[in-house]
Amino acid sequence: MAAQTRERIVNRSAELFRRQGFAGTGVKQIVAEASAPFGSLYHFFPGGKEQLGEEVIRWSGAIYGQLLDAFFTPGGDPVAATRNFFAAAAATVRESDYADACPIATVALEVSSTSEPMRQACADVFNGWVDGATERLVGCGLSRKRSRALAFSMIASLEGAFVLSRALRSTEPIEVAGATVTAEVREAMAKRRQRQRS
Amino acid sequence: MAAQTRERIVNRSAELFRRQGFAGTGVKQIVAEASAPFGSLYHFFPGGKEQLGEEVIRWSGAIYGQLLDAFFTPGGDPVAATRNFFAAAAATVRESDYADACPIATVALEVSSTSEPMRQACADVFNGWVDGATERLVGCGLSRKRSRALAFSMIASLEGAFVLSRALRSTEPIEVAGATVTAEVREAMAKRRQRQRS
DNA sequence: TAATAAATAGATAGATCGCTCTAGTCATGC
């Protein structure tokens, strides 16, 4: 029961933060939608809203990182993984009526200049994603340098496509970004095979 | 004097919104930093904060669109333009201590699910950028379809790189995105020449 | 079962929010 309340608070906060941002979401709204007692928020998060924000960033960042891992399985085809990952992202955005895109991008932009602990949490999450994707691509035989560039390219393209997609209420940006990045990965893999043959 | 006050309000709001977001910036802070009388805000913007927000989005969007146009001059080299544009973006971000990236992305993510007029303003701005870039690329001889895809790719990559760059306090994402998109444009131009020769 | 800790419950403080209101200043045209 206790842990459930805490979990509900983090869950609802994550959804509200990614849709309305950190500053745009009040703690009253959080506890109300989480069906949690107001006092419990400050019991579980004595550091207040900022501590909750930091924790939500790390938690949703980890969830999304797992999703990334689920697509880029070791030994799998990175080209198909990229295509499928972007397709899944587009589907999620469409099905949520353009509400649920990146779980932390809104907060990241809001707090990067105003809250160092929360900015650091976002940085840790992004670094984790980039490092994770890099390792998977290295596992596919690409050089570390090329893998890191591809990983950055992939995540940046997705993040930017999310921004455009939400504002335009269209999945075209995600589809275009997906096609472009997929082609990039395909080319990188082709060049690797070419190099191996020679 | 009158028009100057209005201008100061829009200017300061633009800077504050892009750094702290819309919800994270109070009207009191705006008028204080703009050295404007509080009453003037509601004199010039009877629609209140939301009207100001919408106007700021359109205004800064137009400014940034002009910047894009300044790099992608008709008849110029689109490859060099892309490279220079990303390099300039990286320099701006670095020089502002990772504060000034995209003028509207923060607000776009915040309001896309909460304020339809402001979301529409963001959509209009993004569409304007994409259409502008598309026309310039069409002017370079690329097909409309290919041009639009490249334009989306360019803007999405930049937007995403901005998100990562601010959180990571590093220009690496922008540099990587710049190199990737530049290579894409170069390849598109090369394929066009190949097609022309045959 | 008694004792202790954990969590719930919500009233309330104090600050800040967006905004309205009235009063005053200033420039311009009659």
Place this chain on the structure above:
DNA sequence: GCATGACTAGAGCGATCTATCTATTTATTA
């Protein structure tokens, strides 16, 4: 000179913000 409208100036309203506080209930362990 004086009327008119544009703008300045800021006090203050009700609402809402985050956070603290005490009291009570629930769970855990001795």
